[in-house]
Amino acid sequence: MRKKARETNGQSVVMRLRQAGLRPTRQRNELADLLFRDGNRHLTAETLHAEAVNRGIRVSLATVYNTLHQFTHAGLLRQVMVDATRSYFDTNTVEHHHYYYEDDGMLADIPGTDIDVGNVPDAPEGTKVSRVDVVVRLKRS
Amino acid sequence: MRKKARETNGQSVVMRLRQAGLRPTRQRNELADLLFRDGNRHLTAETLHAEAVNRGIRVSLATVYNTLHQFTHAGLLRQVMVDATRSYFDTNTVEHHHYYYEDDGMLADIPGTDIDVGNVPDAPEGTKVSRVDVVVRLKRS
DNA sequence: AGCTAGTTTAGAACAGTTCTAAATATCTTG
DNA sequence: CAAGATATTTAGAACTGTTCTAAACTAGCT
Ligand SMILES: [Mn+2]
Ligand SMILES: [Mn+2]
Ligand SMILES: [Zn+2]
Ligand SMILES: [Zn+2]
DSSP states (O other), X not given: OOOOOOEETXXXXXXXXXXXXXXXXXXXXXXXXXXXXXXXXXXXXXXXXXHHHHTTOOOOHHHHHHHHHHHHHTTSOEEEEEETTEEEEESOOSSOOEEEETTTTEEEEOOSSOOEEEOOOOOOTXXXXXXXXXXXXXXXX | OOOOOOEETTEEHHHHHHHTTOOOOHHHHHHHHHHHHSSOOEEOXXXXXXXXXXXXXXXXXXXXXXXXXXXXXXXXXXXXXXXXXXXXXXXXXXXXXXXXXXXXXXXXXXXXXXXXXEOOOOOOTTEEEEEEEEEEEEEEO
């Protein structure tokens, strides 16, 4: 039986890719399946590539990088900066904040009630806020 | 005339280095002078190295990296993660948050009244909060 | 089927950072 | 202050994550 097209924010991924002018190729479809199959994920290009290869999906690392960037530009993913040496991609694109486990380099959404960030002064002249990121860094205790 | 020892948080830098078991070498002293000479700074290893060379301070890039890490471990600096490709060091070690100018890769303290971060849930079992970072990302508008 | 523009890929290149191990500087002790 | 022990500096190699290149391949259109 044919796999049902996955949905994100109501629209199918294929639809959103088309709108971004991206062809739904085998690689992009299979990566999208991996990415959006189970809930919110935080992963790096190398992690995703390993997982794909592991499941028998044939795709190059270059394509994984390309795809992650394209999905990000299409608004399907969001890039999170918490570690100077790795770039994380987040399948949760609604506004939310993160725990970063410094010891094992894991990233997770902060659950429950939203964090309030108050008292942020106006953006300086000539700029506008593109995003406010809150990262709670955790250490094993 | 002899340069007066610079102070940070009351103690001289040399003193704090000694306490961290670090010898006050020419390179470390000259870098400390550059770092703490004028107010709060946000810089990368390569920036600091260029600045040093520029002022005729003879020091290798490796030593700049070593020194920045050692100063960080000694609590004289703090490392800030905002860009996946560069590592910033901050001479302001008191709790504060940042503007990040995405277009030109500049980092600045958020001035004025402190930002409130409220409603942060308790740290997960077995962990403790090592730091809460707020980064307001700005775009040219 | 044939054409065209978009896509994938292996591998080279790159940037920032860390490592290595030999030379040099600092500190301690006599 | 000389000698020895230990810490530091350094040039350059190595490494890591990421981007680039350009040739092979594929999707979509007629
Ligand atoms: Mn991009
Ligand atoms: Mn370190
Ligand atoms: Zn998230
Ligand atoms: Zn700062």
